[in-house]
Amino acid sequence: MTQIISHILPDVRRAAGSGHRDDALAPAGHFINGTFTPGGGSIDVVNPSTGEPITTVAAGTTDDVDSAVAAARAAQPAWGAMTPRERSEVLHLIADRLAANSDDLMRLESLNTGKPPAVAEDDVSSAVDTFRFMAGACRTMSSLAAGDYAAGHTSVILREPLGVVGVITPWNYPLLMAAWKLAPILAAGNTVVLKPSEQTPLTTLKLAELIADIIPAGVVNIVTGYGDPVGSRISAHPDIALVALTGSVGSGSAVAAAAAPSRKRVHLELGGKAPVLVFADADLADVARGVRTAGFWNSGQECGAACRVLVHESVAEALIEQLVREIGTLVVGEPGAGADVEIGPMVSEAHFERVKGFLDRAAAEGLQAAVGGGPLPGPGYFIAPTVLTGAREGSEATRNEIFGPVVTVETFATDEEAVRRANETEYGLAASVWTSDAKRSTAIPRKLDFGTVWVNSHLVLANEVPWGGFKGSGYGRDLSLYALDDFSRTKHVMTNHGA
Numbered sequence: 001m002t003q004i005i006s007h008i009l010p011d012v013r014r015a016a017g018s019g020h021r022d023d024a025l026a027p028a029g030h031f032i033n034g035t036f037t038p039g040g041g042s043i044d045v046v047n048p049s050t051g052e053p054i055t056t057v058a059a060g061t062t063d064d065v066d067s068a069v070a071a072a073r074a075a076q077p078a079w080g081a082m083t084p085r086e087r088s089e090v091l092h093l094i095a096d097r098l099a100a101n102s103d104d105l106m107r108l109e110s111l112n113t114g115k116p117p118a119v120a121e122d123d124v125s126s127a128v129d130t131f132r133f134m135a136g137a138c139r140t141m142s143s144l145a146a147g148d149y150a151a152g153h154t155s156v157i158l159r160e161p162l163g164v165v166g167v168i169t170p171w172n173y174p175l176l177m178a179a180w181k182l183a184p185i186l187a188a189g190n191t192v193v194l195k196p197s198e199q200t201p202l203t204t205l206k207l208a209e210l211i212a213d214i215i216p217a218g219v220v221n222i223v224t225g226y227g228d229p230v231g232s233r234i235s236a237h238p239d240i241a242l243v244a245l246t247g248s249v250g251s252g253s254a255v256a257a258a259a260a261p262s263r264k265r266v267h268l269e270l271g272g273k274a275p276v277l278v279f280a281d282a283d284l285a286d287v288a289r290g291v292r293t294a295g296f297w298n299s300g301q302e303c304g305a306a307c308r309v310l311v312h313e314s315v316a317e318a319l320i321e322q323l324v325r326e327i328g329t330l331v332v333g334e335p336g337a338g339a340d341v342e343i344g345p346m347v348s349e350a351h352f353e354r355v356k357g358f359l360d361r362a363a364a365e366g367l368q369a370a371v372g373g374g375p376l377p378g379p380g381y382f383i384a385p386t387v388l389t390g391a392r393e394g395s396e397a398t399r400n401e402i403f404g405p406v407v408t409v410e411t412f413a414t415d416e417e418a419v420r421r422a423n424e425t426e427y428g429l430a431a432s433v434w435t436s437d438a439k440r441s442t443a444i445p446r447k448l449d450f451g452t453v454w455v456n457s458h459l460v461l462a463n464e465v466p467w468g469g470f471k472g473s474g475y476g477r478d479l480s481l482y483a484l485d486d487f488s489r490t491k492h493v494m495t496n497h498g499a
């Protein structure tokens with residue numbers, strides 16, 4: 001049983017209505033070669049705010065993946081031969097269509113994931129911006145200027161599409177992660193076979209429905225279903241040139257292993273456990289506000305979440321006081337319960353049990369909940385926003401990705417210890433440094449082994465800058481021109497013009 005140390009837990013604010021209209025749901029079949037085709041099998045899609053079923057979708061097979069790959073392969077030469085300007089125009093149309101349907105997309109995303117309204121709104125508007133950015137960016141793509149590097153020979157570097165790209169997305173940002181992959185992959189001239197998470201397929205199917213009359217048949221194909229067999233077939237398929245996964249470390253290893261025999265490229269965006277380094281000279285009120293937002297965004301189900309505070313021992317008590325004040329006022333509720341709801345449910349019962357398990361073991365290990373500490377009454381899979389203190393070096397709660405509304409606090413004595421402890425994790429996705437000292441703000445980020453380091457901020461993203469990790473958080477970059485690099489290939493053409 002979870003030990004709740006001292007607190008009155010927040011109430012879960014409930015919505016008045018069911019919060020969804022069935023007419024917003026897309027057809028439940030696979031989207032292959034420009035049309036929805038019914039699939040076999042049936043996967044229940046559940047509303048995590050209530051535990052009630054919403055609908056079912058098809059459980060795809062290897063044959064479904066093979067049909068989708070055949071359609072993508074047939075469509076690729078014509079799509080790849082379009083000029084960047086022509087592809088750019090299509091991407092702008094997709095952005096316009098998503099923006100025009102943002103209410104439906106937000107509602108569906110919140111229904112399926114339990115996302116608070118502000119998160120759903122941010123997801124949809126960010127997805128629109130990703131398509132707009134890539135629409136512009138693909139028109140700027142170039143390579144080295146031609147040059148003579150060997151006697152009598154001129155070199156030209158061409159940038160080409162890879163071919164068919166496979167994409168596998170997670171449940172925490174279903175639409176946004178689909179956009180992060182689709183936009184650069186399409187912009188670079190590839191065609192796609194995408195599998196959404198079996199738990200959250202609704203907005204991806206909606207996206208397909210919305211763009212069906214914009215995108216040429218076969219350019220985007222969606223196959224719903226489980227990691228095995230759909231994800232594993234995408235990873236292994238010999239006609240797929242690259243497989244891109246956003247998901248857990250374990251799935252990343254499975255995808256890379258399945259991809260190896262076909263020697264396809266692999267692009268992995270995996271988990272994270274972002275340290276938040278708070279030095280004695282930091283503005284503690286800023287830190288507490290930053291952790292309130294960045295530690296609990298998307299109910300903590302966020303790979304870059306500010307979930308592991310490492311604070312200088314001289315200011316630890318003062319920071320914990322401020323964190324308790326901030327985190328203790330987070331509004332918990334169903335997405336339909338008001339625009340001010342900040343924390344929703346965990347995405348599924350299984351994930352709720354997983355997060356609860358972390359809290360139980362942390363309590364058994366002697367960590368204290370300064371605020372929160374356990375599950376909230378159902379229906380639905382709600383966990384109280386929690387700050388755990390008293391973590392010793394190496395505690396499970398500070399090492400592993402909890403992926404819920406739980407932030408741990410540890411202390412350090414010196415800058416060297418802060419850096420060493422921050423880097424002592426298998427993950428390398430993101431970190432933040434909080435200090436008012438100019439030298440520290442420049443020196444410490446260079447010593448941190450994470451793909452993104454914020455200074456006096458956390459979890460601020462933009463389409464112009466890359467996102468991706470080191471170490472166990474994978475490799476490959478989403479967003480920015482670097483994603484266009486990752487989803488294309490260079491070819492050297494050398495012409496002999498010597499006499």
Ligand code: NAD
Pocket residue numbers: 168169170171172173177195196197198225226227228230231232235245246247248249250251252254255269270271272302303401403429469473
């Ligand atoms: P998950 O790994 O369980 O599932 C992700 C996707 O992989 C799903 O579509 C799933 O069906 C599929 N999958 C599972 N096993 C597979 C296999 N053997 N072969 C092929 N596909 C397989 O992850 P999740 O629980 O859906 O998402 C949460 C994880 O995603 C967290 O670890 C989180 O940190 C990570 N994430 C990372 C980023 C990032 O940008 N780095 C962003 C969002 C989420």
